[in-house]
Amino acid sequence: MKPLVGLAREEARKQIVIWFKGHDLMGEVKPYRHAVGHSYRSHVPIEPYYTDQWYVKVTDDKLKGEALRALSESQRQASDDSSFNAKTLSGQDAKEGNGDAGLEFTPDRYAKTFQNWHENIRDWCISRQLWWGHRIPVWVKRWAVETKEFGDSWSKFLEFQSEHGAGQDLQRVAEHVGNQWVDSGCTAAVRYPDAKTFEEYVCVPPSDDEEAIIQKLSQEGYIQDPDVLDTWFSSALWPMSTMGWPDDTPELEKWNPTSVLCTAREIITLWVSRMVMFNRYFKGGDLPFKDVFIHAMIQDGHGQKMSKSLGNGVDPMDIIHSHGADAMRYTLTKMTTQTQDVRLPVDMVDPHTGETFTPDYVTASGGVKVAAPIQERGGKKMVSSYGIASGKEKATDEMPAARNTSEKFDEGQKFANKLWNAFRFAFASLGELGEPNADFGLEQSNATLADRWILDRLGKTIDTVDKALANYAFADYATALYDFVWRDLCDWYIEIVKRSLSETPSQQRVLVTCLDASLRLLHPVMPFITERLWAALGERVPSDWRGVHGLNLEASDMLITAAWPKAGASLSDESAEENFEKLRTIVEAVRNARNAYKIPPKQQVEATTQAPGPVSQLIFETRYLTGPLTNCKGCGVGPHIDRPAGSATVLIGDVTVYLHDVVDVETEKARLEKLLADKQKQVKTFEGRLSNKKYVDNAPAHLVQETRDQQAAAIKELEQVQQQLAELG
Template identity: 35%
Template sequence: MDGRSRPDAAGRTGVSRPHIRDSPGDGTTATRTSLELGTVTTPELPTQYTPADVETRSYERWVAEGYFTADPSSEREPYTIVLPPPNVTGVLHMGHALDHSIQDALTRRARMAGKETLWMPGMDHAGIATQNVVEREIAKDGLSRHDLGREAFVERVWQWKEESGGRILGQMKKLGDGVDWSRERFTMDPGLSRAVQTIFKKLFDDGLIYRAERIINWCPRCLTALSDIEVEHSEDEGELVSIRYGEGDDSIVVATTRAETLLGDTAVAVHPSDERYAHLVGREVELPLTGRRIPVVADEHVDPAFGTGAVKVTPAHDPNDFEIGRRHSLPSMTVMDERGVITAHGPFEGLDRFEARPAVVAALREQGRIVAEKRPYLHSVGHCSRCKTVVEPRLSLQWFVDVSPLARAAGDAVRDGRTKIHPPELAKRYFDWVDDMHDWCISRQLWWGHRIPVWYGPAGEVVCVGPDEEAPEGYVQDPDVLDTWFSSGLWPFSTLGWPDRTPELEKFYPTSVLVTGYDILFFWVARMMMFGLYAMDGRPPFQTVALHGMVRDQFGKKMSKSFGNVVDPMDWVERFGADATRFTLLRGANPGSDVAISEEWAGGSRNFCNKIWNATRFALMNGAAVGELPVTELTAADRWILSRLQEVTASVDAAFEEFEFAKVSDLLYHFAWDEVCDWYVELAKIQIAAGQEHTRLVLGHVLDALLRLLHPLVPFVTEELWRALTEGPSLVVAPWPTAEESLRDPSAEGEILAVQNLVTEVRRFRSDQGLKPGQRVAARLSLAGTALATHESAIRSLLRLDEPSESFTATARLDVNGIAVEIDTAGTIDVAAERKRLEKDLAAARKEAAQVAAKLGNEQFMSKAPDDVVSKVRDRAAQADQDIARLTAQLAALPAG
């Protein structure tokens, strides 16, 4: 074991947990008791919370104490989350910060609930991105990777990884990520590389990996195939050109945005039922500029309603055309090389594709082949996500995974409930993908990555080599590497030691929850599901896939450098603290929905942390303690706050189970601010001043539970306060609160609600009368015979109301639910100034009433305005009438003078 204090089977650690009933207590931690309350000592808490003074110190202590280290030999129920591995080249952005805040909240709560919790960290080697970074580095010295050679270049990449990669890991610590650093993994670690080689060979031997010529996404800059997720699409301006093929009655017009690919056309296709071209099907037309004759074929893929209803077919340069070509046995002619340079013999040979395009159009125009030109023409264009080069569909010899049986299994696992997608309505997107998945191109023409474990013999022999095997002498290994998504698809089990049956794999697989954005549901999640089911005997890698949305600005706009609205989470951590950054994100995190953020809201979250700090500091200065609560000495206020605590605890638990982090945050925000800080702390001041010592225990109990409930969301400030309050080792391993029905007290809740209503209304009334919040005035309260009679002292204290003298004369009166409140304001306010203020407000109210009355009396407005607009105007009219009546009454109640 690691020597840290671990929860027992009931979720308890060495920190005693207060109960209203008798508690056995293990005596391992000293807690303040009622016997010690005679002398109150002030804990060593600064007057204000400064995150920078707390966060690094707390995090380093958590790691040093081994609180995040999982024990596979434990008998506790496992709870596992694998961190979606960020790129080794990456830095923390707001999407990461949201993702990590959610995962940290889940794992911290699970750990506190007594589960053996593993949050597995690591990084992805990020093939293209990392290779590009290092290529740019060596280019500063005038070198290319070819100058270094493959072995030396790969060694240079490893060197860069050790010296400059993984910046994001330090940022994760700043955010407070409670990951098990002792198990940090990298997708090219020896163990993970062994897993990659093992599953490749298994797939190869099972006939699910093959090599073939297919159309793939190709980057002419990076000189490699790309996965779909590595292609970013945007609406770009181009030109739509309509071209006539053939002559006279045998001619046919096609339209294209890529005129240069005409050089590789091997057919024109029309729909089989399109009568306009029925006479041409099976015949040939002349392909302009080439002199070649190509057939007209009928294919169901063609949309007769789009354009002219006829399309050019270039099987080597378009994925749809490639499929048409296969169906009709058409030849595939490659007319440009890997750099996008035209190779077809003729006047265009040697031109770049974007130089060839206008040149081909000009030549067609000269021959009278151009029927129409539309520019600018907006259309979707794919770009390499790394270098932004326009992607070229290209016929290429590549390695593929036959995904049909794997995708079917991945769909079945969700359909039969082995894996649940949350929120459930997003499962349809998952099925749309896995039910129509195309074979996966897994080879990349890079040097950095997992080398494809296939070797070729001198006579064309092909052998796939496993991790414990050697290639025959004289064989040469395939030069390509695997798609990064291939190795990251193994992440949930390769990180736990697969293919060996390790204790970690037996304990922590399948993982409990995958937390990720809905935007990569198709790509990464589907691949992990396929590989997990295939490698782990039909056991899916996750019990639940919890999807969240994208982070957007306060106006709902996507964050983009071009919009100038990108926010660096590390900037917020520096300015507002990690807790405030996390809380801002979690307050907007509803399942599957996008999250809006703003700097103003981050400031509000910082204020919330300060509020908790100040309330706890006050409580400690007044002797708040954690110990066994008395049974018979509780006031209605004590019973109220304890009852509310149980309801909030139960609601928070239910919201956590549904991944409703916005609801969790909102519940705790309002309970902490509105009920604990604004009401109970104020009531506790009065009770402590009156000598009710048990209040210190109730206050300590409530703060103890509140800090535990808040800890998964805001771990740093809660840790600092809880340790000062309880003298316990750490909230990280403190037990999670559970609701206790015996502490529910509807009667006390109703009683204090009546106090709150009365105090709130009188405060508003005082303000209307021009009294300052701290100004004391005499008042008569008709509480006799009501449930509030026992609360008169507290009510007077909260409202700054003195007992009336014999000469008391009321100048203002308010009735609240049958209780009369009479106040003597004589001599306490500047009557002239107050009359002037009220008259000004009354004039404004009368002006508003006149304006809305004019609108409501305007027949044209009433007949044309939408119902909701008319309703709002009527509401304004009613409010104006109420304001006039209220202000008139206040003026009439002012003393003469």
């Protein structure tokens, strides 16, 4: 095989065939398909090539072991890896503090990825043959052994060898060989790779003398290693180097360790692990950060990972263009669930017309479904972002680039609009505000059920939001605020107070408090619109006009620096919540009936209501609320009310509302029969459950009792419906 040595691989392959033929060893030559990896950039086959590379001995306990011991105790999987039992860098047994057991993953399943990877870690090749990156700060000089002109290092090397004996490991005696470079602060190593060669390596650390040393090295014929560091090696230093390390800077002191690192799961091994290893190694066991939040990944509408190189990604600027920055941020927050992937179906915006459309797709290399490079609509052409990203097409005046968009962001856009309009309404309808009063409690005002209810809801929303943020449950955070602002505040509270607001100080106070707190809570997800509304609110409502007992809202010029609201226990009002829910159910049932009867919303209907004593009282007291919301005129409420002739019956548990003079026998029959079927189904469900002896015997008593109550209620309603039907004939 000797003739092959030194040949280029292509040539060597030909020569091998010739050699086999020459020795009469060739059986057959035939084509076949094979799977050889190709470079994704240059598309040439990838060939093995043996070279010297630089490695970091990450398998050492000072790196691997420290990383494993960083993992919080509760997130460690059972393991027989000795690293968990080894001493820490400071020589102590592993325990709380100094970074040990201080690292926590959210969602916690990712701790497994981290542990698993470290337990199977191999030494890390950090040299790369690329143009871009940090050049390896090592200078090397080679001598042929025959010349015997290696100076200091060589004699020390021989000395060391004679003392410790010769052997494979002695070819890399590194630290043991001091020389002039070591004396000036460098690290040096020598190597004796084969019988003819002697090499000396000098690593130059950053220092004031760095320039001078490098100059001297060059003068003496040392050459810098042409390789650069693996990008993840450089990145591993990020928590330190960005803060001024290796100097002891105030920034390093304050921000290392920091609280949380937020990243994608594919980065856990590449980056998170390396930062943990390096930080602990260089900073006496300190962690770079305490929490690691792994967020979901956005896939395209076809379930493919979005990728810059594939060209199926979405430029955030496109979304900002179509929906706005707040809408984008809100929607992305809402998409940040604890799961692994979320899909984002992507559409395109026609640059000629501004219309949104679903593009034509093609299959690109690798089987990836992407928008065709050129899209055509109404005889006009445009270039897709894939067309540009892939380099297949260029945008021109006739064929401009089309932006991407996605209707998923409509929710955020609508929400921003809703918020804006709620404030617009408030500013227009608030009326004159009375004397400022920093000390305001509902107990001293004539607050209504609705006031107490919305403040209860606000308090609960703050709790939900705080919990969600503490747990990195960002979707829950966004959802809680959406529900509070839109569903509770706009749909119900504002609808209830809109007629009386301008002359009711307690309502003004409650509304303003809700608006102020909403802005504070929403600011992190919708910074722009909330800051703008904050300024407007500041012009309209003095700061000592906001807040109530249990919710202190400190003044602030800018929302971004305003205090986060803290809900006191006194905001909570369980009875208000319960009563309001009851009224809400009644209102919805009446609206439902109005719809079934096709009663125009503007047409006021007279109504009488039958309900048990306390509920009657509640309904009577809140007629200011139910009346307008159902557009009904109350004509009496009490425990003993007969159905007026010609009225429709609305059953809501123990409450019955009669809508006068709307009855159409056929409609009412159809409606009640549907209701009857519903109730029958319910009764059957509960009956089935209760007739199961095992359920009655084994289920917790309170659940069985609950089922009994439900059954009794359902039967009662069933009978009522039957009675109503009988009355209709």
